[in-house]
Amino acid sequence: MGLFKGFIKQIIKKVTKLSRPTFSLIENELVFKIDSDNFYKYQLQNIEIKTRHDSYVLDAYTLNCENLYLEYIHLDQDVDWIGLSYPYYLELLKKKLAVRNIVKLEEKEFGHYTFYTYEINNKYIINIIHIYEISKDIFILDKKSDLYIQLIKQFDLDYKYNFDKTFLPTQDINFSLVKNNSIQNYFCMQGGEG
Numbered sequence: 001m002g003l004f005k006g007f008i009k010q011i012i013k014k015v016t017k018l019s020r021p022t023f024s025l026i027e028n029e030l031v032f033k034i035d036s037d038n039f040y041k042y043q044l045q046n047i048e049i050k051t052r053h054d055s056y057v058l059d060a061y062t063l064n065c066e067n068l069y070l071e072y073i074h075l076d077q078d079v080d081w082i083g084l085s086y087p088y089y090l091e092l093l094k095k096k097l098a099v100r101n102i103v104k105l106e107e108k109e110f111g112h113y114t115f116y117t118y119e120i121n122n123k124y125i126i127n128i129i130h131i132y133e134i135s136k137d138i139f140i141l142d143k144k145s146d147l148y149i150q151l152i153k154q155f156d157l158d159y160k161y162n163f164d165k166t167f168l169p170t171q172d173i174n175f176s177l178v179k180n181n182s183i184q185n186y187f188c189m190q191g192g193e194g
Contacts, residue, residue, distance in 0.1 A: 025063070025072070030147075032113075032131075034154045042147050044068070052178035056187045058135075060178040069141040069173040077135060081187050085137045086114070086130050088177055088186050093128075093141070094120075096175040097168070105163060110155040115148060117163055124168045139177075143167055 024031045030042040044065050052060035052071075059074040071089070075081075081088070094102060099120045106117035116128045127148035131138040142148040144167055152159045177186055 030070075032151060032154070038154075040151060040154045042150070050174075050176075052176050054178045054181050056181065056189075057178055060176075062174070062176050064173060067142065067144045067146060069143070071137075071139045071176055071178070073137045073178055075135045075187060078190050079135075079187050080190050082185060085132070085177075085186075086139075088184075089130070089137075089139045090128075092175055092177060092180060092184075096173070108152060108156075108159075110152075113151070113155070115152055117148075119163075120168075124166055125163050126168060141173065 028044045028047060030044065032040045032042070034040055044063075047063055047065040050062045050064075052062060052073075054060065056076055056079045057073060058076050059072070061072050063070040063072070073085075090102075093099070097120070101121060103119045104116060105119055105125075106115070108115040112132055114130045114132075116130070118126050118128070120126055125145070127142040127145045129138075129140040129142065129148060129151065131140075140147065145161060145163075145165060149159070149161045177184075181187060
């Protein structure tokens, strides 16, 4: 009987490890799941969080702090994106930041994480991290590349960041796919159209 109990505990422990979310916000810390046993924690300071509301989402918010702008979107289980979420995010970002031209310099993918580096307006570098799970999308605009570099190094120890660190002037960034859904129709009920 003791052997059976130990076996059940091991199964429960394994399922718990596997079911931990890829990303979470705990107090003033972002927590990223690297693999089933390892997590990377990134400390935040002076954060501003805005809850975003839409009938298609279970939970959504934007987080703004000195170095990051993040949008977290958890869609209802019966809701789908009408297209691909990342191109929607990139188009909205270009519009809100008045980007005249954009050139992709780097794209790296590790499991549920995709990392992008862009040059915008022939002058500035921006770094974007896209994390995706079932019904969840997280978009992180890293204003200084610190999280971008450190998170990639969790997957690739030999990674070298080879771009000029000419970043966007610090500005108040405030845009949201969820906030713009009523106008743009980014998501809809499964089998429906907007």
